[in-house]
Amino acid sequence: MTDLSKLLQCKMPLAAWVIDVEQSSVPWCNGAAEALLADSLGEIKSGQRMIGEALKERISLYLDGVEEGKSLTFDWPFISKEGIHYSCTGSVISLGQKRKGLSVEAHPVMKPRFSRDDQDVGLLAQFETLSFAIFNKNGVYCDSSECFKTHFGNINNVRDLFAVTDAADSFMSRFTQQESLSQEIMLSTLRGVRWHRIEVSQNKSTQKIYLLTHDIQEDRDHEVALYRLNNYDSLTNLPNRNLLYHQLENALVNASKRQRAFGILYLDLDGFKVINDNFGHRVGDELIQRVAERIKGSIPSGACLYRLGGDEFVVVLENIDSIEDLENIAKNIMQNASNTYPVAKMEMMITASIGIASYPQHANDVDNLLKNADAAMYRAKSTAHNMYFVYENKMADNINAHLTLGGGLRKAIEEEQFVLHYQPKIRLPDESVVGAEALIRWSHPELGMISPDQFIPLAEESGLIIPLGEWVICRACRQLQEWREAGYRPIKLSVNLSSRQFMQADLVDMVQRILEETGVDPKYFELELTESMLMADAQQSIEKLHGFRKLGLTLSIDDFGTGYSSLAYLKKFPIQTLKIDRSFIHDLGLDCDNDAIVKATVAMANSLNLKVIAEGVENRTQVDILNSYKCQEVQGYLFSKPLNSVDFALYMDIHGFYNVSVAVENDSV
Template sequence: MTDLLALLRYKMPSAAWIIDIQASRVCCSNAAAKALLSDSLHDIESGQRVIEDELKVRLSHYLETLEVGDALPFKWPFTGNDGAQYHVSGSVVALDDGHKGVLCEAHPSIGASVSTPSVVPAFCPLTQFETLSFAMFDLNGHFIDASAYFVASFGDIQHIRDLFAHAGAANSFMTRFSQQNSLSQEIRLSSLAGVRWHTIEITYNSTDQTAYLLTQDIQEKREHEIALYRLNNYDGLTNLPNRNLLYQQLESAFDNARRRDRQFGLLYVDLDSFKVINDNFGHRVGDELIQRVAERLKDNIPTRACLYRLGGDEFVVVLENTRDVAELESIAESIMQNAGNTYPVAGMEMMITASIGIASYPQHASDVDSMLKNADVAMYRAKSMGHNMYVVYQNTMSDNSNAYLTLGGSFRKAIDEEQFVLFYQPKIRLPDEVVIGAEALIRWVHPELGMISPDSFIPLAEESGLILPLGEWVIRRACRQLQEWREAGYAPITISVNLSSRQFMQADLVDMVRQALEDTGVDPQYLELELTESMLMADAQQSIEKLHSFRKLGLTLSIDDFGTGYSSLAYLKKFPIQTLKIDRSFIHDLGIDGDNDAIVKATIAMANGLSLKVIAEGVESRSQIDSLNGYHCQEVQGYLFSKPLPDVEFRAFMQGYVASPSCSKGVLLQ
């Protein structure tokens, strides 16, 4: 309180006093205030003057919301002993005990006669200030005197301009001060501790033509505000702007696009099967992978595009002033092309792809929420169609999205009630075209919606984690089916089952398969597991160990959709697999597209050289069969022979499709 009292005495020749709201009293005042308020501030020297309850309540309300240095948002009139009119203004000050008080200043009303005494000391003992950074300057800005605290903060100051970090700031400040008698602002000053944020208050005393400057270091307060801003608006893991800033940019983008008749759009990016990595490797590995993905995304989008992380494994890319949707598609293609490069994470080489949804203004949405929702819907459509894909939003997708959510609510019940069935698509041996196996494909027989394809519910199973119990059900049902066919007297054939990436990462997968085989009594050689290249390459070393464990059980292993992933030949030799399954995208134009022919021929030759069996999927024509026979492909499957069939129809197919005694090819008996 000593420094505040000294400030009242030497800084302010006008009447000034300080109200301690918490103690309900006027705690100090200068001589001018004592003279002006002598009738109302009796006993002021003893500190017994108590303020009225009404004033205390009013001022307390403002102290709760204002910071030190802030002015009260109102002024009040006052009539002096001599009848002169004054208006009183207030500002918030810090008292010695840490709480806040109100500094009141009385100024003569315009046109009023003033007889209030003004006390100006013959000397100003500024060295007595221990906690206030206070200095005096002449009207030209030359240094006169300062408190010890000020000198300790700013050193040897010759001119007020020496305080400012930038000459432009000093010029602006001096110009503004020349136009008004007092000034208060937050600004960066050059202190002995470096350039730091301060609040400065400067007052001109016309009596002695001196400028009084009070400074307060608020660097820590500013840093706290910045830290709080970053906490609220930036992702702590990737340092990318978060959902809050995304909404701000989208609001601004909509406003600009409407006013200037422009287009803009966004990409909603969701990583494929990221939960599998978190569940099996832990969140530390998952967090590091997210950081690597964020870095690569930033490198693969235009410099004028903005990248945001919404949380989890979701990102959004915003691009303003686009010409058309093709610009957004180009970004999506760039992201997908770079998904093939592995990420070095926790000493492993991991690979992860993304599903991307695209929405644009004005084609697909007219407000922020619709834009994000529609891009999200398009992303889920891409995820349902396969990994590492993008989809541009279409209006019909909203209806499908509602149906998708409806399915999600009844999915767990469907597992409990075994609403799922397996269909079987025959595998045909070449060149004699005899049925030697089948691929098990799951279907959902919904009690109200009827038959639902896996494209509609497998993404639900992946996201919810129910893919694990569903995958176990498929394996056990396939084993029981093999046993039922054997007991019915059918020749032994192989059933292949697709494993999801999350299921493959399941720690007890080998034990679960072993138990299913033991419970059903099935010979392991007739159960084949199909895995994708990306699944195996997510952690190649762990994949090799798990595949060897399956081989010890006697299972057959196959790489599904071969040619669409990114495995190297070096790893291909290390994987203990028996079969390569060529993706249907290469078979579709066989005999038409020379590049596809070359790829298929080379793949089969390579597989034969590694003693691997090759099966081509998606066969739909005799010309494709002729080409595959010519390349020495061992097996095929596709609609040329049969679509996926339920158990009863598949048994009929096996009975009708037998080897002809007159030729080497099988015939379908009618």
């Protein structure tokens, strides 16, 4: 057994010392060690030098389980302040009381230096400005250019270059099987992990490995940026049309092989162009971003969302069991669209029309699948907003008609192919005619009379609703003057405004100009607006409505009960009339819920001093019920369908409107 007292009596020619691991101290060292360790150990406590906690923990890990007299296996390199390298070795000793210590000796060593032969010197000179390094056959570092050192720092082995251990193993394995190697790989540099192109060769005579590296990270970054530019939408970061076609082609191949189905949903936002034109593209872009986020959160994890551009999106779902899988996604999207979007310090609301098509039920190729989903979407848009339709064969014909009408719409405005029809408004209880609603029709030279349901959405989408709406207001005012000049007593004529018209900045000025040009008394002219239109930007709507009231116009909320206005705003809007939607009137007397709604609406309007008009009246039972509820006016097929100007004049003749000099003051009704 080696004893501490015996060790102290020994004269050791090398620097030697003893470490008491448990006490974290150096209880003994010779003169050589005293000089060597002067600046290397910690503070002196109780006359003994102390060792740091890191060294104590490291030694303790190796000391456990090692018998006395045995050497420790770990290597402990040490460099003196003079720059001399030492290799320290330790053996386990007994410090008494069953405590183990460590006897350490420091042996000076010469740092091995690689003797550069003439060939290596020549190569390094040749690659002086490049990142070039030389390694031995085992991958141990030999020498390198300054450019290599600046880029990678100090390394000991070629493996130190690789960011991933598996990549280093793969590299060494491949290189042992071939004399040269070229590849692109990620390496660890002083600037972090970066992409490099490496060229490696081996000199069989010297068994040296020559490595030339070229940093291509910026090239890779440019490639990624270019890929994203070509394949992703910059506004929403969603994949674009290119990646959509790529996925659809792959889905088609996979579905064909496995005899599975897949489908798409084609989405187009309702009335987005109105928002873009009236609030600006910044607001429109922000709304698109919010919509994209909400749609993405509304679809299942296995579905992919793409933006085609503008306000069009496509959802792709592979491996569907039935068309109901796609319909459920559409329903979820529509349900989530009922919440407003916080955009530019406003609460905006926008919905989407959705078309659905699937492979192989509706098409056998990608182009027709998209075209048919698009056709179904147009069907949804022409029917109502926030709806979806599954593709049917007849929809393709509707698309052709849609495109035909769209191409002729501008020409129709220029050639004034449009006419106004007029549906009488009847006062209760005496059932006298007190007004009319002007309704536009398209008298197409080839297709005949075209319903507004077919061309108004086209006019909205194309922006032609602005000149078309101005024509309607102008023509209605002229008609009022023509009836007056023909000797008919004055009646109040109402005109519907579209949402895009209402957002016109100069709408009030335009209406004022037409009234002045035609000489129409404003009290006989009424504008009908929907709840949704007014609530899109309630504060701006209030300002515009007050502008109309200053002109002396009457204002009416059309289709009341189908929108989302609140009573709080209803009190703020300077309106005079509520028009109950025909959907509530249709089952009046048959559906107690509808009865209650209509009765409550009339009572509420009367309490707010608002006139109530019920549209869609078709039978006497409805009239009797509305009369009992104290509804002031009605209109519908029971009294008359919409009539052209000539027939409406005859209608007024029948009801005693001609040559009556006393004007009816409708405002008090």
